[in-house]
Amino acid sequence: MGKFPRLLLLTVLVLPACASTCTTRWFDRDDPSGVGDFETLADLRREYPMDICPKPIGIEAQTVEGTPASSTGQIFHPFNPKEGFACVNKEQNYSCLDYKVRFTCPSNFCSASTCTTRWFDRDNPSGVGDFETLADLRREYPMDICPEPIGIEAQTMEGTPASSTGQIFHLFNPKEGFACVNKEQKYFCLDYKVRFTCPSNFCSGCMTQWFDRDDPSGRGDYELLSNLRSEYPGKICAEPLAINVQTLDGIPALKTGQKFSVLI
Known part of the structure; x- marks a missing residue:
């Protein structure tokens, strides 16, 4: 009797074309000290407001080194996109590993740049x-x-x-x-x-280079827009939106305690 190839029974899952999705960044808000490692959706929303879509449709969890949670052999409670992720130390053989999570969201959540x-x-x-x-x-x-x-x-x-x-x-x-x-x-x-x-x-918007056209000898230090335009033609936009002022050492002007005639 001849040998025939072994017949395998295959199951095929046919999925409808799905809407595009996107993923959030990775979150790691807790360490496995104490009770365990809790990356719950409620906690993450409090610490990272607006960084997670209103109704996540998926969740991934990895150790901080990048090992998928499903490959660690540990027990998780919960582990779903509605509640987030938690690993409780007393439910493990040893203690929980340190995990990070990210969520899958509808693509329009990530398009709002x-x-x-x-x-x-x-x-x-x-x-x-x-x-x-x-x-x-x-x-x-x-x-x-x-x-x-x-x-x-x-x-x-x-x-x-x-x-x-x-x-x-x-x-x-x-x-x-x-x-x-x-x-x-x-x-x-x-x-x-x-x-x-x-x-x-x-x-x-964008920022110009730093300008330093005057020293505080004489009457003071004058970095007026009209003077700067004359000395640096084409280097400043027609209608600046804001101004930053620092000492040459990088200390913000408002931290020096000095008074300024013009700072707008």
Whole structure:
């Protein structure tokens, strides 16, 4: 009797053409210390407002080194796009690994392009704490932040996400900014910096080079637009939207405590 190829029974899943989707960036807001590693949707929405679509349609989880969660052999509760992801230490043989997650969203969520401001660090944690409030930042960096930020990020000066420090934050939202109060911590607040997410059209402008046409000898230091236009023809747009002023060492003018006749 001759040998015949083995017959395999195959199942085929036919899917309808689906609408295009996009993925968010990776989020890692928690470490597996304490109870476990919690990357829940509710927590992530609080820390990264506007960075996740209203109704995610998928979720991925990996260790921070890039190993898919499904390959680690650990147990997860929950692990779905409606609730997010959680790994509980007591449910594992050892402790949970450190995980990051990202969500799948409808493509139109990602088409609303955004941009981020530069990092701001206007305060140090001496005294009451570290206050990077939107009101204070607007006074010190006029026109550098969009009228209505739609997101905020905070990190230590070394680059550790605020959510990974274990500290408590008095403010942490794009409408008010960020504040860490020393008396609310075990020790003292770390030194934080913040940046804001804005609509993409806010970042569509550009900045000129720095100009330094005068020294503070005589009556003072005059960097007037009319003088600068004469000395640097073609280097400044017809209708500037904003002005930044620093000392030659990089200290913002509003931090020097000096008075200015013109700063608009």
